[in-house]
Amino acid sequence: MKKALFTLLPLAIASVPPAAIAQKEIPKAPGHEQCPLGYVNTLGTTCVSPIYYEVAPTYGKACKSGWMNIGAGYCKKKTLGIF
Known part of the structure; x- marks a missing residue:
C-alpha cells in the first residue's frame, strides 16, 4: 500500500497546474522594497518563506474573493476559509 502511494505521488504533483503550486520563493513586487507577511527578505530581489503559500501579485488592485x-x-490564498 505504501509503495503504491509513493509511486502515485509524483504523478499527482505533476498533474497540478503550475499556477496552482504554492511559492516558497517570490520576487519582490515592483515598487516594493519589503517582503509580504510570512516571507523573509533575502537582501536581493527575492523573498523566501519556510512555508509554501499560494500567492499572487496585486498589481495595485484589491485581492480576489478567497484571497x-x-x-x-x-x-x-486563504486556506480553511480563514487564513
Missing part, C-alpha cells in the same frame, strides 16, 4: 492581502504587493 487576503499580505502586504508588499501580494495576496495569499
